[in-house]
Amino acid sequence: MTLGLYPNLTKPTNKHPTELTHQVRNTSTQLILAHPDLVKTAAAAAKEAGLPPGRVFQFSDTENEPLDGIPDFRAMIGSPEEGTSYTWNPLSGDESAKTIATINYSSGTTGLPKGVCVSHFNLIANVEQAIYIRNLFRPWPTSTRPVERWVGFLPLYHAYGQLFTILVACKREVPVYVMKSFVYEQFLRIIQDHKITALQVAPPIMVMLDKRPETPKYDLSSLQNITSGAAPLSRELQNSVAKKFGVQIAQGWGMTEVTCAATSVPGGVVDELVQSRRMKIDEFAADWLA
Helix, strand or coil: CCCCCCCECCCCCCCCHHHHHHHHHHHCCCCEEECHHHHHHHHHHHHHHCCCCCCEEECCCCCCCCECCECEHHHHCCCHHHHHHCCCCCCCHHHHHHCEEEEEEECCCCCCCEEEEEEHHHHHHHHHHHHHHHCCCCCCCHHHCCCCCEEECCCCCCHHHHHHHHHHHHHHCCCEEECCCCCHHHHHHHHHHHCCCEEEECHHHHHHHHHCCCHHHCCCCCCCEEEECCCCCCHHHHHHHHHHHCCEEEEEEECHHHCCEEEEEHHHCCCEECCCCCCCCCHHHHHHHC
């Protein structure tokens, strides 16, 4: 942000450079950070998009030896003294509304994915909205809420994963056990061993929890609530999971184009717009709903 830079994230399944090349060109990307498994794809996309040499770095938890001449990202990190002396440039309210924080790509259109410019104001507002709606119909005030623990498996290139795993968790100081990839039994084991209290999932995970034979092998009694989004959740599936695990389930709806969360059914009771949202039902939608 201070340097006028902002991230645009891409899914790790982009192992063919075409879509990544489109994204690099579309955003005028200046630097690519890629996991070692995807470095060759990133290098090919960078070359095809016309990025100058030296703009691709390996990016992972552990330091890596150069691969095909591509260094580890730590090679460009400054000294500890530089880090200590660094200060963020604060933004005014108006500046935060006009300054891009990230570009998320939406596949909800025809053709190649379209980039959605999300401002700092957008993210901050949606975090506050998500926290507010999560606290509705709870038997405790926000100030004395019980300790939470989450498991993060939602893709961090997706608005849903960004909102909860990165932003809401940081704001609420919730520890998150992030999975490198989703493996169902590992997911169940993490819930059991770390006493996970809340899940953010999509309906296919709800089906797994309800139907898969592995589920009863694990103690999931620590779970208190589940948020389901990214696709419609049937009433029958919601009720079955809620009864089986004794949890409160909220179904949310949103779009990359509205930052992330837009509506929620907290506790499965009534459809609520998240705080400070406005919605207009146009003539076509009104006829369809009728």
